[in-house]
Amino acid sequence: MTTGTIDRKTLFILLGSVAAILILRFGVFADRGAPVVESVDSIPVAEQRLAHLREVAATLPARQSLLQAAQAELGTREKTMLKADTMQQAQAQLLDLVQLVARANGIDMRGVERQDARAIDADYGEISVEVTFGCGIEQLVNLLAALGDQPQLVASEEIRVNHGNDKKKNVQVRLMVAAPVARKLIPEQKKGLATF
Numbered sequence: 001m002t003t004g005t006i007d008r009k010t011l012f013i014l015l016g017s018v019a020a021i022l023i024l025r026f027g028v029f030a031d032r033g034a035p036v037v038e039s040v041d042s043i044p045v046a047e048q049r050l051a052h053l054r055e056v057a058a059t060l061p062a063r064q065s066l067l068q069a070a071q072a073e074l075g076t077r078e079k080t081m082l083k084a085d086t087m088q089q090a091q092a093q094l095l096d097l098v099q100l101v102a103r104a105n106g107i108d109m110r111g112v113e114r115q116d117a118r119a120i121d122a123d124y125g126e127i128s129v130e131v132t133f134g135c136g137i138e139q140l141v142n143l144l145a146a147l148g149d150q151p152q153l154v155a156s157e158e159i160r161v162n163h164g165n166d167k168k169k170n171v172q173v174r175l176m177v178a179a180p181v182a183r184k185l186i187p188e189q190k191k192g193l194a195t196f
Contacts, residue, residue, distance in 0.1 A: 080153040087185045109133040125186035128178035
């Protein structure tokens with residue numbers, strides 16, 4: 001082997017490797033950035049979007065005044081709810097209120113059948129008491145009207161009226177009265193088989 005042939009072989013290998021490197025660099029591993037695309041939005045579309053945003057911004061004061069009015073009405077309605085620290089205190093307040101109204105209408109209400117509490121939503125719950133008593137039909141009508149006239153928000157949830165056996169034509173009544181309370185007074189129910 002002579003120096004001329006070795007140099008030629010080396011030259012061909014060198015040219016082949018340079019060509020392979022250039023092909024790899026600019027062909028396979030080339031930086032292909034995202035092509036620059038013109039904006040699809042034109043000036044009229046941007047003007048329409050701006051006009052819409054201005055309309056929405058113009059309605060903001062009216063929406064804020066509606067929100068303030070709704071919050072004020074909610075505040076007045078929440079003042080009519082029973083205020084207590086515990087569920088038992090709220091049930092006792094409701095029972096006292098029902099008994100006071102019954103006494104004012106000449107009804108002797110002594111027995112409490114059951115007391116219940118349930119969650120309505122994330123902010124409010126409902127407590128209820130079920131009482132039984134005997135009275136004349138006109139006394140029952142007056143009692144229900146007087147319950148509706150109370151400043152506290154109370155309502156009759158369920159009422160059962162059975163005929164009586166006495167000569168005065170009194171009826172036997174089972175009345176469930178309910179009132180809304182803050183949700184924090186209602187205990188959380190545990191999920192599981194026991195809640196069937």
